[in-house]
Amino acid sequence: MSSRSVSSVSPAYSARTRSRLAALAVATASCATCAVVVTAPAHAATVAIHDIQGSTRVSPLAGQAVADVPGVVTGVRTYGSSKGFWFQDPNPDADPATSEGVFVFTGSAPTVKAGDAVTVSGTVTEYVPGGASSGNQSLTEITKPTVTVVSSGNPVPVTTISAKSVPDAYTPAGDSAANGSVNGLPLQPKKYALDYYESLEGQNVRIGSSRVVTASDPYTELWVTVKPHENATKRGGTRYGSYESQNTGRIQVQSLGATADFPVADVGDVLTGTTEGPLDYNSFGGYTLVARELGGLEKSGLTRETTRAQKSGELAVATYNVENLDPGDATFEEHAAAIVDNLRSPDIVSLEEIQDNNGAKNDGTVAADRTMAKLIDAIVAAGGPRYEWRSIDPVNNADGGEPGGNIRQVFLFNPERVSFTDRAGGDATTAVGVTRAGKNKAALTASPGRVDPANAAWTNSRKPLAGEFTFRGKTVFVIANHFASKGGDQGLTSQYQPPARSSETQRHAQATAVNSFVKEILKVQKDADVITLGDINDFEFSDTAKLLENGGALWSAIKSLPKSERYTYDYQGNSQVLDQILVSPSIRWKGAFQYDSVHINSEFHDQISDHDPQVLRLRP
Known part of the structure; x- marks a missing residue:
């Protein structure tokens, strides 16, 4: 401004x-x-x-x-x-x-x-x-x-926002004659939540005791809901379960006072008493109560989850976005503790956002051996196994993310529990293929290898990393992903309704490429155990997920959880799925698996990553 x-x-x-x-x-x-x-x-x-x-x-x-x-x-x-x-x-x-x-x-x-x-x-x-x-x-x-x-000294007028005052319907559809904009439509504040909030834009508003649904962040803001029963998760959040489930009770709260006075809140805490101030509109969440008066904070006592350890006959496979990890970060001990204590040392871990050896310094460095050595040593120090790792260095600045950081996916694996099949030939630009190994058995032409890296779907984005593992004599194919981000999409409070999700175009192409590669494996070996996992940057109900699942080649296993537990990320008061583990029919239909979204980050103000890790335990 x-x-x-x-x-x-x-x-x-x-x-x-x-x-x-x-x-x-x-x-x-x-x-x-x-x-x-x-x-x-x-x-x-x-x-x-x-x-x-x-x-x-x-x-x-x-x-x-x-x-x-x-x-x-x-x-x-x-x-x-x-x-x-x-x-x-x-x-x-x-x-x-x-x-x-x-x-x-x-x-x-x-x-x-x-x-x-x-x-x-x-x-x-x-x-x-x-x-x-x-x-x-x-x-x-x-x-x-x-x-x-x-x-001076005049009374300040105030309007109370409550569960009863906010309509259940979110927004009208935009005017087709105005490219889908709602700007020119008459406001219907008794019918639509966005119209209701707009009818209060600039007014002094008040909320009563309200549950926190997104934790305090470094910018001294949080989100609450005035509708405590609206799509509530088991741990106090508000779940985003479809494009028609925008959750009308969510309101962002900022402060007009000193930042030191802003509450340090986690999901499930309650902002008690009265919070009051003008209703603003900004680009970081839309309608925002800018509090002149902040309520107190009642802690819910939410703690970080710990999954159970895998049994001897179970293979535990996890995905974890460690948020731009490089040797200069101070979070190695915390990430190591999360992997050892909260995830119980999975046999295979797909790591997303591993940066090169000097992080964001843009000098042509692409190797990440120092980053990985520091993480593996920290895991050992935390009481975990000495993992081995496999990855492929990207072409400098070709995979998106922070310039100079060269983020990539990495496989961690515990050599005491699982073996990796090394097969030469994989590099940043060579596509991995599928070949026949013996009667009706599939094998990768390179392990590790990259899936279709020349495909335009991966322009300025992370290329999938494929690897071949053996657990108790059974081959398991694992494909680690980090799809294109949602950056550039219009927000839920956009003037265009429904908002445009322009970033989907690239993710749809990426999902199609990965689905095609999985089908290549299944064409050679119908009963192959294939796990596709990572930061998919899209919801389990999205067209991206449907394209990954296309033809029954894969199935997003987070859908095995109760709806109130399906989330890996918390954004603007919506607990939602971005990280997924998808499995081939041989895994799905045997039914011998358990899925756990391990909530250690997304709900907390002191998170070490903005993503929760996911763990799948199966019997190949």
Whole structure:
């Protein structure tokens, strides 16, 4: 928002306002960045805030100058690039669709305070957080303001948001004549949750005791739900189970106060008492209660999960995104403890986001032997086995992720429990194939090898790593994946409904390529045990998952869990699936497997990765 400017040009004032200001001229305080005017030429009748907000998402006065807009200050933001204040008309109109509050962008710290009655003149502006290309809704504001304080110590009007006030339906479909935008549609705040929140944009709102559904993050924000029974998980979150299950009770909470005072909360904790402040809209989650008053915190006592150890005849295969791990990180001991203690030392671990030996330093380094040696030593120190590892170094800066980091997938395996079949020929650009080994037995032409690395589906993305393992004389094929991220997708609160998921295009192509490779294995060996796993960056109900499963070649085993336990990630108050382990028919139909999503990260403020690891125990 720093590109917006502030002007002290004084628009005209009405006769009514002029007479009030004349009486209060001596006592009037000045705003540091806004001129104080006590006289002005006459103009048309004063515009009220609800006239500015209107009954759609875009102000009917956008781009126009307004003068003498009255209201009471409800919150002041003195930090960041969006300094300003909110004010609200204590005398609302009869239309529930028109908000009575609006943000005034000053550009530098204003000196008004909550409870000040003010008049504001300026230009009505529609500001799109994140820019027009983000697809976000716009925030109605008054810019280039001139502010006059009329009195202080006035009551601050407030509206309570509760389970009863928020509709169950999330949003109307966008207007097909406007490329699917909802901007021009009349607001129906009693029918749709997004319309309800929009009808309160800029107003001072209050919530009562509310359960935390996304933990506090480094940016001093968290998410709560005002609907405690809405798709609740067993551990206190709110599950995202379909594209039609957006979970209407979720609200982001930030603070207008000192960051040191912000609660350190985990999922399942409760923000108790009253939390109150203006309802903002931003590019990092949409509608946000920017709290002038924060409630207390009641801890739920949530603890990190520990899975059970595999039995002697069970093969334990895990996937774990360790979030850009490189030798300079301080999280090796924690990751090692997670693998040894919480995952109980799986036999095979697919690691995603292993960086090269100097992390983000962009100097052409691609080897990751130092990263892996440090992790393996930490696992031994934590009481685990001395794992061996296999991987293929990528072409420098060809696989996406942090520039210079060269993230890749790596197989860890316990040589005391499982053996790896090394077969030469795999490199960053050579495609692994499938051949026949003996009667009706499949084998990889290279192990480890990369799946179809020249396919355009993998442009600037991680190429799948295939390996051949032996457990108790049985061959198991494992394919480690890290599909393209969801970056660039429109948010759930987008002006376009349903929001566009542009990143799906690449994941769909990736899923098709992996599915085709699995079918090559099954064509040679119908009963082959194939495990495809990793950070799929998409939901178990998504078309990406359906393309991976296409033709019955694979099945996402997280669907064996009760719905309330199906999640690996927590984003904007939605507990959701991004990490998956998919199995071939020989594993699925034998039914001799157990799946566990081990919740050690996603629900906690002190997470060492943003993903929870997954473990599959099976009897090949």
